[in-house]
Amino acid sequence: MKRIYAREDLCLGCRLCEIHCLVAHSKSRRIISAMTREKGQITPRCKVEESGQVTFALQCRHCEHARCLEACMTGAITRDPATGVVLHNADKCVGCWMCLMSCPVGAIQRGREGHVASKCDLCQGEAAPVCVANCPNEALLFEDREERKK
Amino acid sequence: MRKWLVEPDFILTRDPDRCINCQVCVRQCANDVHVHDEEADLVQSDSEKCVGCHRCAALCPTQAISIEKASLEFRPNGNWTADRIRAVYKQAEGGGILLSGMGNDQTLPVLWDHMVLNASQVTNPSIDPLREPMELVTYLGRKPDRLELNRDANGKVSLATELAPQLRLETPIMFSAMSYGSISYNASFSLARAAQAAGTFANTGEGGLHKDFRPYAKNLIVQVASGRFGVDPDYLNVAAAVEIKIGQGAKPGIGGHLPAEKVDAQVSATRMIPERTDALSPAPHHDIYSIEDLRQLIYGIKEATQYTKPVCVKISAVHNVAAIASGAVRAGADIVAIDGFRGGTGAAPTVIRDNVGIPIELALAAVDARLRDEGIRHQASIVAAGSFRSSADVIKAIALGADAVYIGTAALVAMGCHLCQKCYTGKCNWGIATQDPMLTKRLNADVATRRLSNLLRGWSLEIKEMLGGMGINAIESLRGNREHLRGIALSDRDLNILGIKAAGE
Numbered sequence: 001m002k003r004i005y006a007r008e009d010l011c012l013g014c015r016l017c018e019i020h021c022l023v024a025h026s027k028s029r030r031i032i033s034a035m036t037r038e039k040g041q042i043t044p045r046c047k048v049e050e051s052g053q054v055t056f057a058l059q060c061r062h063c064e065h066a067r068c069l070e071a072c073m074t075g076a077i078t079r080d081p082a083t084g085v086v087l088h089n090a091d092k093c094v095g096c097w098m099c100l101m102s103c104p105v106g107a108i109q110r111g112r113e114g115h116v117a118s119k120c121d122l123c124q125g126e127a128a129p130v131c132v133a134n135c136p137n138e139a140l141l142f143e144d145r146e147e148r149k150k
Numbered sequence: 151m152r153k154w155l156v157e158p159d160f161i162l163t164r165d166p167d168r169c170i171n172c173q174v175c176v177r178q179c180a181n182d183v184h185v186h187d188e189e190a191d192l193v194q195s196d197s198e199k200c201v202g203c204h205r206c207a208a209l210c211p212t213q214a215i216s217i218e219k220a221s222l223e224f225r226p227n228g229n230w231t232a233d234r235i236r237a238v239y240k241q242a243e244g245g246g247i248l249l250s251g252m253g254n255d256q257t258l259p260v261l262w263d264h265m266v267l268n269a270s271q272v273t274n275p276s277i278d279p280l281r282e283p284m285e286l287v288t289y290l291g292r293k294p295d296r297l298e299l300n301r302d303a304n305g306k307v308s309l310a311t312e313l314a315p316q317l318r319l320e321t322p323i324m325f326s327a328m329s330y331g332s333i334s335y336n337a338s339f340s341l342a343r344a345a346q347a348a349g350t351f352a353n354t355g356e357g358g359l360h361k362d363f364r365p366y367a368k369n370l371i372v373q374v375a376s377g378r379f380g381v382d383p384d385y386l387n388v389a390a391a392v393e394i395k396i397g398q399g400a401k402p403g404i405g406g407h408l409p410a411e412k413v414d415a416q417v418s419a420t421r422m423i424p425e426r427t428d429a430l431s432p433a434p435h436h437d438i439y440s441i442e443d444l445r446q447l448i449y450g451i452k453e454a455t456q457y458t459k460p461v462c463v464k465i466s467a468v469h470n471v472a473a474i475a476s477g478a479v480r481a482g483a484d485i486v487a488i489d490g491f492r493g494g495t496g497a498a499p500t501v502i503r504d505n506v507g508i509p510i511e512l513a514l515a516a517v518d519a520r521l522r523d524e525g526i527r528h529q530a531s532i533v534a535a536g537s538f539r540s541s542a543d544v545i546k547a548i549a550l551g552a553d554a555v556y557i558g559t560a561a562l563v564a565m566g567c568h569l570c571q572k573c574y575t576g577k578c579n580w581g582i583a584t585q586d587p588m589l590t591k592r593l594n595a596d597v598a599t600r601r602l603s604n605l606l607r608g609w610s611l612e613i614k615e616m617l618g619g620m621g622i623n624a625i626e627s628l629r630g631n632r633e634h635l636r637g638i639a640l641s642d643r644d645l646n647i648l649g650i651k652a653a654g655e
Contacts, residue, residue: 010594013177014177015174015177031170031211032167032212035172035212036170136209137594137597
């Protein structure tokens with residue numbers, strides 16, 4: 001399946017990915033409203049990790065053997081059988097944080113939207129995730145590397 | 151009274167209705183213009199540090215930032231302009247030589263803008279380049295005095311004359327000498343890759359050849375300059391051609407200085423100098439004080455490369471450029487590159503950049519005419535350099551007598567340069583003229599290669615369109631064909647030197 005890959009050698013650490021992610025998951029879907037009126041109510045699903053000169057955007061890896069999915073007791077985390085994308089349904093989430101605990105890369109966060117977890121959905125419905133589409137240095141790639149390996 | 155009399159060049163304003171406090175500008179500005187005041191949770195800007203590179207404005211997701219020329223006006227004075235007053239303030243403060251990057255920014259007339267091209271009407275047909283083949287292929291190098299042919303018993307004809315080595319260019323545009331050190335690894339790498347993709351050449355400048363760029367060496371011209379950085383037999387033999395740099399249009403008569411802070415491990419290995427030492431290029435080559443000395447170096451290089459590569463001599467356009475070019479050709483140069491006074495640089499004393507040298511238009515016309523008069527024009531190709539801003543400038547240069555052109559500034563602009571002229575600070579926010587790892591990674595070599603390739607493709611298509619309009623189907627037929635140029639608002643003297651008629655004649 002197509003996944004997001006970060007090129008840390010090219011990441012500027014500008015955090016535009018976080019901003020565009022937040023806007024894409026806001027109610028208004030308009031940048032100024034999302035960043036002002038809805039501020040504090042939406043969680044960006046991707047997060048720029050920084051250590052010295054190294055920066056890169058991290059988001060859910062949509063693991064083949066997703067530990068979060070196995071750990072989720074309410075069935076809020078499911079896998080789309082058609083696409084393989086690991087999805088999170090906030091309506092079913094009870095905020096037990098078992099997914100956070102089990103995620104090996106730390107890509108799931110406690111959401112600001114309520115007592116629920118928050119994770120990347122690869123921008124369902126968009127041609128490419130907005131973080132990838134808006135990265136000014138093309139440091140995020142959305143591609144199927146398993147297909148390439150075959 | 152403030153101690154520092156230099157006022158900001160730009161005033162940066164932030165539209166509070168649009169600013170979302172995302173701090174992208176804070177993270178992008180290497181000059182620390184933007185700061186986030188945590189207590190007030192507000193981004194604030196200090197215009198005094200702004201160099202006008204537009205990096206923050208380009209990345210601002212809400213277009214909240216506008217940058218304007220500072221409106222703090224002096225009493226109008228045609229003689230003491232604001233720039234001159236500010237320069238005195240700066241100099242009175244520091245007492246040093248004022249530096250600048252990029253090319254001459256003064257408002258002297260650009261003669262390309264005073265020349266217009268011809269087109270076919272009624273009596274001679276124009277050609278549609280979309281339907282008919284259009285040839286831009288250019289060969290650079292010494293051409294034979296005459297061709298001798300052999301005819302065998304069956305009447306088959308073959309060439310008896312041995313041809314001198316040539317560079318084959320798919321389009322008559324090459325990337326100018328820009329050294330690794332003055333520009334970043336990614337910028338150098340992109341130039342080399344784009345040159346290879348487009349079937350043309352990039353020039354390493356005097357910074358040596360990074361080992362990673364060796365696979366692209368067939369599309370690289372290596373430079374031997376007064377500092378001799380990175381020169382060894384392998385360097386000469388791996389490249390497509392060798393260029394002896396005598397002068398640079400932005401700073402004729404003076405050498406170069408790459409400050410020690412830019413000489414990191416990679417640059418040091420490539421230049422073959424100790425890490426963190428200044429890389430000083432002397433003003434002259436200390437072994438070249440005459441045309442005869444130049445001949446020795448040209449033939450030294452030819453011997454070292456077994457006469458398999460053309461040797462180019464690059465000179466800056468100065469008053470007696472025609473005589474110097476003639477000397478270079480007689481000394482054995484296969485290509486003469488002439489760099490006009492608008493050519494760029496990573497760092498030059500502003501006073502030299504803005505006042506020394508002559509325009510490439512006049513220099514090119516003078517050199518082409520001189521070499522023709524002396525009957526040696528075929529012995530060397532002419533490459534013109536020094537600020538080609540569009541395909542129109544390129545085609546006009548070819549009509550004036552150039553075989554090809556070098557583009558430097560245009561290539562940097564294609565990669566993102568905004569001509570803020572602060573290359574010498576090493577804080578290029580676009581990741582081009584810097585060695586700071588936090589800044590160099592801002593230039594994605596894949597993106598830059600694509601943009602450079604697009605520029606060459608776009609210009610080449612435009613050149614074909616213009617050629618077609620003139621009813622010419624090969625760039626060879628336009629070369630030195632000054633009948634296709636006319637001058638507008640030029641003096642008789644200018645027209646005479648350019649060798650063109652006035653519009654209407």
